[in-house]
Amino acid sequence: xxxxAAIGRVLPPVTATVERxxxxxxxxxxxxxxxxHHDAAAARAAGYRDCPIPPTYLFCLRMLxxxxxxxxxxxxxxxxxxxxxxxxxxxxHQPVVAGDEIRFIARIADIFDRKGGALEFLVxxxxxxxxxxxxxxxxxxxxxxxxxxxxxxxx
Amino acid sequence: MTADAxxxxxEMPPITRTQLALYGGASGDHNPIHIDIDFAKKAGFxxxxxxxxxxxxxxxxxxxxxxxxxxLKSYAVRFAAITQVHDRLTVEAREVGTVEGGTDRRLxxxxxxxxxxxxxxxxxxxxxx
Numbered sequence: 001x002x003x004x005a006a007i008g009r010v011l012p013p014v015t016a017t018v019e020r021x022x023x024x025x026x027x028x029x030x031x032x033x034x035x036x037h038h039d040a041a042a043a044r045a046a047g048y049r050d051c052p053i054p055p056t057y058l059f060c061l062r063m064l065x066x067x068x069x070x071x072x073x074x075x076x077x078x079x080x081x082x083x084x085x086x087x088x089x090x091x092x093h094q095p096v097v098a099g100d101e102i103r104f105i106a107r108i109a110d111i112f113d114r115k116g117g118a119l120e121f122l123v124x125x126x127x128x129x130x131x132x133x134x135x136x137x138x139x140x141x142x143x144x145x146x147x148x149x150x151x152x153x154x155x
Numbered sequence: 156m157t158a159d160a161x162x163x164x165x166e167m168p169p170i171t172r173t174q175l176a177l178y179g180g181a182s183g184d185h186n187p188i189h190i191d192i193d194f195a196k197k198a199g200f201x202x203x204x205x206x207x208x209x210x211x212x213x214x215x216x217x218x219x220x221x222x223x224x225x226x227l228k229s230y231a232v233r234f235a236a237i238t239q240v241h242d243r244l245t246v247e248a249r250e251v252g253t254v255e256g257g258t259d260r261r262l263x264x265x266x267x268x269x270x271x272x273x274x275x276x277x278x279x280x281x282x283x284x
Contacts (some may be wrong), residue, residue: 025181029174030212034219047225055215055230055279059208066235080186081198085207089231095224129240141231150186 001148002076002111002120007020011072011106011124014132016065018053020098026057040098050097058090058128058138062104076122078146086121086143094106094130094137101131109141113148160250161221161262167213167244170205175240178209187205205238210275214266219245221262222281228259230248232277243269258283 027037035042036151044052053061063069073080096102103139126140175189184206188195195203208274216218218230238244244266259280266275 022181025177026212029167029178030183030209030216032216036224036260052224054212055219055227058207060182062183066183067275069185077269081188081194083188084237085234087231087233088208088211089260091201092227123222 001113001117002078002122002146005078006108008110008124009107009108013107014062014066014104015101016061016104017101018061018096018109020051021056023051023053023098023123025125026060027054030054043097048097049094050099051098052095055090055092056088058096058102058140059088060141061102062106062126070152073123073144078122082147082149085142086145088143089141091092091139092137093139094135096128096130096137100137103129103131103142105129118148120148122146160196161260162247162249163221164245164247165217165220169241169243170209170238172203172240175203175205175209176211177225177256178206182208195253196277200237202240202242205242207234207238207275208264210234210238210244211277213244214246214248214264214275217248218262218264218279221248221264221281226281226284228280228282230264231280232275235273235276236282238266238268242272244272253283254280264280 027153036046037051040050104126106124106126109125114118122144124142179190189203189206192203230280248262248264251261266278
């Protein structure tokens, strides 16, 4: 079982840069062809400062530039093979575009369990801000599910 | 509901192992459960399976075809079931009304496989104009 004392813990910030080439790999992986994501001129014509990132890429930027994206999983003593993604949410305040440097400040908002501890839920809330001026770009909420091999448990 | 209420359904090509590898690299999500069949089997799964965020990303592509990105205010999903290699996903985004007490428009987003099983269910909120 996860240590409930971790609730409220603020994690070390992660800083990430939206690199054009890396963004292109992501766009190709999901089959996104809209020119505003690929071509800076098309993006500017549509009113953006530069190519905006797709709606889910904030999640990836944090993983791409974290020194080790599984630090929290390791710190909490979780076996990566037991982890599933439960929920993911983004609230957008301003478009993040190619060239932006952004910072992720994550906090463990909750830890709870269901089915007699067979399933545990780790809830993180993450503020996304632009490094250059501290502008609040987005908020992220994510729930990780841990399948605990508990005797008599439902999992 | 207005006459131009959004309702789109998009069929995706089957999920491939190559796609999982490319997505893993491009997303920074290198969890071997999506890439390494030995690891997946050891963890009790029959095979590697798709990143939930790949499915959310594919569905997001449909959302931003229907809604200009600049008007997208939020996008949140629950992962209801694992998406297997070779699954053929269909994304449905359907306008379901406005946010209570405001003019922001709500889109229900559902991803199903070839058997109709719901993989991802969520909601996107867009500004009225």
